[in-house]
Amino acid sequence: HFTRESFDQAHTRTGQGACLRLDYDVESPHSAFNGFWMKMGTLDATLARSLIIWVRSDERVGGAARVKVELKTANESGATYLENITGEWTRFVIPLDEFNIADLSTLSEFVLVFEDHSTQPKEGILYLDDLSIE
Numbered sequence: 779h780f781t782r783e784s785f786d787q788a789h790t791r792t793g794q795g796a797c798l799r800l801d802y803d804v805e806s807p808h809s810a811f812n813g814f815w816m817k818m819g820t821l822d823a824t825l826a827r828s829l830i831i832w833v834r835s836d837e838r839v840g841g842a843a844r845v846k847v848e849l850k851t852a853n854e855s856g857a858t859y860l861e862n863i864t865g866e867w868t869r870f871v872i873p874l875d876e877f878n879i880a881d882l883s884t885l886s887e888f889v890l891v892f893e894d895h896s897t898q899p900k901e902g903i904l905y906l907d908d909l910s911i912e
Contacts, residue, residue, distance in 0.1 A: 779804055781812045781892060789905050791832050791867045797907040802892045805900040813846075813891040823882040826911045829872045836903035837865030844896055845904065847872065848889035854879045859896070867907070874911075885911070 786799035804810045829849065848857045856877030860870055874882060888909065894900060 779806060779810045779812050779894075781814055783814055786905065789834075789836075791834075791907040797905050800890065800904045800906070801902075802897075802904065803901040804892045804894040804897055806894050808894075810894040811891055813889060815887055815889040817887060818885055821885040821911065823874065823885050823911050826874060826882065828874060829877075829888075829909075829911055831860075831870050831872075831909045832867050832907040833860060833863050833870060834867045834905050835863050835865055836905070843899075846891035846893060846896065848887070848891060849874075849877045849879060849885055850887040850889065851879060851881060851884045852886060854881065857891075863904070867905075 780803055782801040784799045784801075785796040787796045789799070790797045800814050802812065804812060829847070843863055844859055844861045845863065846857055846859055848855055856879045858872055858876040890904070
């Protein structure tokens with residue numbers, strides 16, 4: 779079980795720069811999960827309304843039709859799911875209310891979790907580009 783992260787210049791949304799590539803595998807007869815996490819320092823998101831992220835799967839190896847997204851502070855965490863991810867770049871706008879975090883003044887982590895019981899397919903590649911909190 780693994781998630782391997784890398785920067786990919788060949789599959790970016792705009793054809794410039796690099797996107798984040800996550801190769802993952804949660805295929806297991808036992809309970810398994812893994813993922814990617816990113817520290818955000820201490821981001822004050824009290825005036826923000828949404829987490830915005832561009833996502834696509836690699837259709838050659840299947841795509842993550844569903845993946846868990848978490849936001850965390852020092853004292854709270856909340857989660858929701860991205861669903862219907864395809865091989866085309868899709869802009870997901872997730873209202874921050876969905877994370878049920880009372881105090882958004884100290885966001886500290888963004889996490890993607892691949893769970894064996896909910897991620898489909900169980901192995902594949904996920905690309906992320908242009909993550910923002912607005």
